[in-house]
Amino acid sequence: MTASPRAAMQANLSKRARTLVTPEGLSLPLTVGGKGARASALILDLVILMTGTIVVLVILSAIGFGLFDMGSSPDTNPVLQGVLVMVILFMFLARYGYFLWFELGPRAATPGKRLVGLRVAARDGGRLSAEMVIARNLMRDVEVFLPLFFLLGGGQEAGVAGWAAFVWLAVFVLFPFFNKDALRAGDIVAGTWVVEASRAKLKEAMSLAPDRQDTYRFGEAELSVYGEHELQVLEKVLRDDRPGALREVAEAITGKIGWQLGTGDEREFLEAFYAALRGHLEGNMRFGKRKKDKFS
């Protein structure tokens, strides 16, 4: 039962996996950002944008009204005029400048994207240029803001023309669902895509634990039971270090290779087995023999 959702997730992940070849000829795995992650990044950005707009407008209007004495109008009060100009320019910048500014930065991601771990990258593996970022964000206007204003403004009440506009805008909104890289129209025009920007921490080396080759000796037959996949599962279990899981895995392994294990020795045994198995598999690897998993 538990296997099927995990398998589905794995399939989904591998469907989004891409390879990028650097100029050094090294292939780097990339994961295309999922539609859910991108949608939540967009919603986060819109929330940030709206909150920011409201705060700034409140401040500006406080300034405006503070200086507003009865009998003056924008025509005669230069400060009020300045405030109005600032409001208009601010609204303009909020709509067009926010995404542009952040995606031109070194992380090529808006705050929303950064929070969900995404970034913009050039699709051809080259460098991301300013023009690309500008192009993809100009298209955002028809993809995000027009549909948004359309919905908020009740545009669908305009009869047939309203519905035509609705269908037309829906084409843009639904665009990412109809291509494998989840590209929106702006990505196509700019030659960009949105990929996951994960950061990993360097974890401890595994074989620094005291050498227990003398206590636990594993023979060729015992080590050839498992492959690389099982080794990496074991690595994860050891790094997580949860007693229940350790016990379970230790029992599974001893059962498989026909050993008896006393209680309390699980971690010691697993560390020794991990080191031996990895040494064995890596040794074979150097001779070009790889064993993917226990079935191969």
Place this chain on the structure above:
Amino acid sequence: MVLALFRKAEIEPPADIEAASLRSDRFRLEREVEWQRLDRIVTALEKNAPRRISDEDLLELPVLYRKTASSLAVARETSLDAATLAYLESLVRRAWFQVYGPRIGLFGWLRRFLGGGWSAAVRAIWLDICIAFAVMVAGTIVGWLLVDQDERWYYSLVPGGMAGGRAPGADPAALQETLGTAENSDGLGVFAAYLFSNNTGVCIMAFALGFAFGVPTLLLLVYNLALLGAMFWVFQEASLGLDFAAWLSVHGTTELGAILLSGAAGLHVGRTMAFPGDRSILAAMQTAGVRAAQVMVGCTIMLIVAGLLEGYVRQLVGDTPSRLAIGGTMLALWIVYFAAMPAPKERET
């Protein structure tokens, strides 16, 4: 110097390398100081704080990047340590984004853009500009002819709020008044800012709609220019045609130029989508999109100028000859700039 030494000490030297029983772990322990050094540089770059990086580190960056990339290549063939591989992949990817990231800041880009990038992009889409221009002229004529045939067309073309008393058969004196000036510059700043933000929105839409093979862009151009043609007819009827043209030309040569360019940019993208040529459709669209984006940034600049001209100059300068002179000068300036500004040299990297 002291600070640099202090920072270096932050990276913990690996535990006793010989203690590691596995060959691949020894490989990793021998190199992890360099990886972490690269990690630190990349993190500083990502935080946009290059000043935190010492000079030696910055000089070493390409070397560290290549070393780490080759470590990854070796580790893939010799190590089965999933966590180390994941770390290296993520580190090399991040470093790759920084090493091959944009080399030019926003201001450097702007300088290059104004110094020829813009005019080169405009020249590159000349065919689309011609098409858009023809469509705009046709739109104006259509608007004129429609209203000339039946005045009721005017009311369906021009929205009520925009007409502002400028209806067919209106009193010439009232029409003259709409072409007048304001007494002083109060309140004009707001007007200019409003015009700029509104017009830029229209231009961006004209560009973005080009995505559908350019058809909506053309419709938008025809409609907007038909409106102009209709209005022109109204003034011509009151024999104020030249005054209207002068009134319009102050900012109109710049603003219509921006609309022309943004329409052409949208058309360029749409046309490339329909006829990508020898290349794949995605590659062709990318080239077109990047070129069109430069034209669009230029349109924003033109619209700032147009907004200022419309908000201030037009409201302050009243007589027809000066207005025509200003409009004509602007037009000449733009044409000379686009035609004569040489493209910037491609920098060797």
